[in-house]
Amino acid sequence: MSVVRSAVTGVGSYLPEQVVTNDDLAKFVDTTDQWIVERTGIRQRHRAREDQPTSDLATEAARRALADAGRTAADVDMIIVATTTPDMTFPATAAIVQRKLGAPVCIAFDVQAVCSGFVYALSIADGFVARGQARCALVIGAEEMTRLMDWSDRTTCVLFGDGAGAVVVEPREGQGTSADQGILGFALRADGTKTDLLYVDGGPSTSGTVGHLRMLGNQVFRHAVVNIAEAITAACAASGITVPEVDWFVPHQANQRIIKGVGDRLGLDENKVITTVADHANTSAASIPLALDTAIRDGRIQKGDLVLLEAMGGGLTWGACAFRL
Template sequence: MIRRAALKGTGHYLPARVVENSEFEKWVDTSDEWIRARSGIERRHFAAEGEKTSDLAVHAGRAALENAGISAGDVDAIIVATSTPDYTFPSVATVVQAALKTGGYAFDVQAVCAGFVYAMANANALIVSGQADRVLVIGAETFSRIMNWEDRTTCVLFGDGAGAVVLEVQEGAGDNADTGILATDLNSDGTYRDLLYVDGGVSSTQTAGVLVMQGKEVFRHAVEKLAATAETALGKAGLTADDVTWIVPHQANLRIITRTAQKMGVPMDRVVLTVQDHGNTSAASIPLALSVANAEGKFKPDDVLVMEAIGGGLAWGSVVLRL
């Protein structure tokens, strides 16, 4: 028997303020029709003044613990994936740890939109190696704080939110019929860092900066790399696209999601979609989608899920998990 990291609970939180596409028409040259055609996004949520990334993360984490039926005291580790932390330091994860009153240890992972996939791979490694039995993994972002509100090509795409999962150790036989994470695949290529970045930082400008993106180039890389990483992870698990029950993709752009599914040969009725309601919430998008789909009763025991994401870095990866 071997140790597996099984999904035991999901949770999410969205700020109260809902921003419809039409609101952007007040200050940039855009329209609801243009945004929908470009991205599939209809609305997104923005954090309230004073509402921090850690606040969103705490709400989502608490919801995931409740869904899993475990107490905060049962958590051995917290991993938060974010690119919009409250502070330069300490980590958002330690702020969450204090708020939830868990023990163990806590740290952040920064891989932009691929952050949740990276965090899941790290949590899996901690559980498989015996360094933790239960890990709370959270993706949380307040991307509205780093938008260039004069750039119509980017400011309409992003939103704020948080999603969380509880992973718990479970014994498995060591084959792909096991419950839990069956395989992960992580990649990065820093030569593409100028395609998607924030033009500020502690050691460069001493400012937070704003997001800059070469949209066409990111789109091209996204479709190619997302399909490839998903197929690689499935291969590691000894599975194929025919075995996939649900793709839970990074919710960046409906066109990217559709093209990736087509490239994998997976029909869209097996793809979880929330981009229309949340926009691109970066590291929060996959756990948000997981939690929404779970709350809607989409998932069943023995379903095979593929999560895949790409973000600035470029960093990309995927996780294959059996429920």
């Protein structure tokens, strides 16, 4: 019996032109390139212009994903933007992207799960597309995390960058097995008792300000390795696959040590792990689609490959997804 799955049919990304190296940061922050690389693996990050809002990054990534899928804005009937740095409190950045793309009247909204936002958004699109409520969905992760930095705090400001990545999700028929093209399974989690580990100290109904990012890095690291590994195992079980079957692991690009820790815990072959953290830093909800696009463009990830995604962010939120390209 055939089943309808939602499949990733196009991928695109966009990075702002300005590159900020570790040596650039060392000019005004008490840090060094060696200190940052040893602790995080990060060597540089991109930074948006002052007149370049998140929607601009999202729109360009979306255009590239649509072109990759052989679609145009006229085909789009759903837009989900995962972001923690929206253009405005409202309307949703997705609605602004809709206007900038010239897409027709459609479903458009944002998802806020911080670094896990792309995985959460992809799960929502999966529900709409696989059930026939959308036929050409754009799922976008777009962030300008540099807007949230306290540039006097060297433990956080060196970690983040700006960027956007997008995928087109469309229905595809399959046989209901793990050999099908499309999204196979998810595991999504949240633990609101851990909000003090990673948060922004501002908001409309509290301080009336945007605020700055605050993090207890050691505790986030400890929770990340254990929780992400559990979610990956659960997502694989829901997908009818095992970790060794995975062709490529595309993790959230938070920190090279976290990526290695998760890989070691699960026994993942390091040659199967896609890492872009050195060049992009942590771009929150944008990091997975950015890394995915990078690996597709350079020829590593091919059609038919089994891909595993994972992320963890403030909330704490975390999750994993398996799909066959």
